[in-house]
Amino acid sequence: MTPLGRRLAAEISEHGPISVDRYMAECVAAYYAGRDPFGRDGDFTTAPEISQMFGEIIGLWTADLWDRAGRPQRVNLVELGPGRGTLMADLLRAARALPAFAEAIRVHFVETSPTLRAAQAERVPGATWHDDLGAVPRGVPLFVVANEFFDALPVRQEVRVDGEWRERQVGLVGDTLTFMPAGDAIRETSPARADYAATLAARIAADGGAALVVDYGYEGPAEGDSLQALAAHAAAAPLAAPGEHDLTAHVDFAALAEAARGAGTRVSPLALQGPFLLALGIAARAERLSHGLDPEARHAIAGAMRRLTLPQAMGSLFKVLVFTHKDWPEPAGFGA
Ligand code: SAH
Numbered sequence: 001m002t003p004l005g006r007r008l009a010a011e012i013s014e015h016g017p018i019s020v021d022r023y024m025a026e027c028v029a030a031y032y033a034g035r036d037p038f039g040r041d042g043d044f045t046t047a048p049e050i051s052q053m054f055g056e057i058i059g060l061w062t063a064d065l066w067d068r069a070g071r072p073q074r075v076n077l078v079e080l081g082p083g084r085g086t087l088m089a090d091l092l093r094a095a096r097a098l099p100a101f102a103e104a105i106r107v108h109f110v111e112t113s114p115t116l117r118a119a120q121a122e123r124v125p126g127a128t129w130h131d132d133l134g135a136v137p138r139g140v141p142l143f144v145v146a147n148e149f150f151d152a153l154p155v156r157q158e159v160r161v162d163g164e165w166r167e168r169q170v171g172l173v174g175d176t177l178t179f180m181p182a183g184d185a186i187r188e189t190s191p192a193r194a195d196y197a198a199t200l201a202a203r204i205a206a207d208g209g210a211a212l213v214v215d216y217g218y219e220g221p222a223e224g225d226s227l228q229a230l231a232a233h234a235a236a237a238p239l240a241a242p243g244e245h246d247l248t249a250h251v252d253f254a255a256l257a258e259a260a261r262g263a264g265t266r267v268s269p270l271a272l273q274g275p276f277l278l279a280l281g282i283a284a285r286a287e288r289l290s291h292g293l294d295p296e297a298r299h300a301i302a303g304a305m306r307r308l309t310l311p312q313a314m315g316s317l318f319k320v321l322v323f324t325h326k327d328w329p330e331p332a333g334f335g336a
Helices: 003-015 020-033 052-068 086-095 099-104 114-123 191-207 253-262 273-279 282-290 295-309 311-315
Strands: 075-080 105-110 128-130 142-147 156-161 164-167 169-173 176-180 186-189 209-218 228-231 234-236 246-248 318-324
Touching: 003 020, 003 169, 003 176, 020 114, 020 156, 020 169, 020 191, 020 246, 052 086, 052 099, 052 142, 052 209, 052 273, 052 282, 052 295, 075 086, 086 099, 086 105, 086 114, 086 142, 099 105, 142 191, 191 209, 191 253, 191 318, 209 253, 253 318, 273 282, 273 295, 273 311, 273 318, 282 295, 295 311
Parallel strands: 075 105, 075 142, 105 128, 142 209
Antiparallel strands: 156 164, 156 186, 169 176, 209 318, 228 234, 228 246
């Protein structure tokens, strides 16, 4: 068993089973604390690691909204769970197209992993780091970017036993971690995600700005059990190696939108990643990047664009939720 597995097993044998959300939170914290999991040699690949175009497009989206909002003199650009810092580095490079915007920005990273903070510092040396959103300075508008952040926040599960919903837990059978009790249906909610979205939206309602959340998930009604583990780009059992595999669950975007609306922001209609990136000009950007390159390099850029936008790749599974201060203009990328 893994070190975290041994610690949880000891706790369970002394005090009894723990909830699924507690298990997930422990696994995610241990997993990211000591590793950089991204890319071909890691466990999974995210959109900014596929192509620089992803962060660049988000940079142009942000610069455009800032411009149309009357060019506030100072903005906090906040990224939640920045991974290697790749998205932000690409975003800032694109933002330099509008020098006044680049000057207005202060970068704040919300990141708990010491290993990833070090990776982020290499790519974005001028950032300020925080353990949570509450520590980001108040009083100026904020742009918040969160790619594959919410899927790592814990979900709670309930299991139906004899017609009654009960909390699903992780217990021990012998020395083996096991989900319990057994039932005939499972449902998921995520108070942690809804709380986070509400806190985020309350900040935007108070200080101005917008949040752009990209993740994989669905827009209600809730699915069953979506908890999944990934190791070396392949599915694994969620209880197989606590803290050593990437553990995520699908994001319920309807629940996030409801929390954001409840906290006083305007929520744009949920967009699919593919149409969103295409509406913001990813094809033109790919064309521009390809200019003067050899056929192999052009092929790689076209392939990355397809992977990010095609429905059978990431284009439909990944979705874009934006919430904005009520007095701010409508963000780009959501149709006419
Ligand atoms: N956005 C990056 C990384 C996604 S992986 C990308 O797209 O490549 C999830 C990120 O969230 C990691 O950086 C991880 O360390 C961070 N993270 C997970 N749970 C967190 C929490 N509760 N608070 C802050 N950061 C967290």
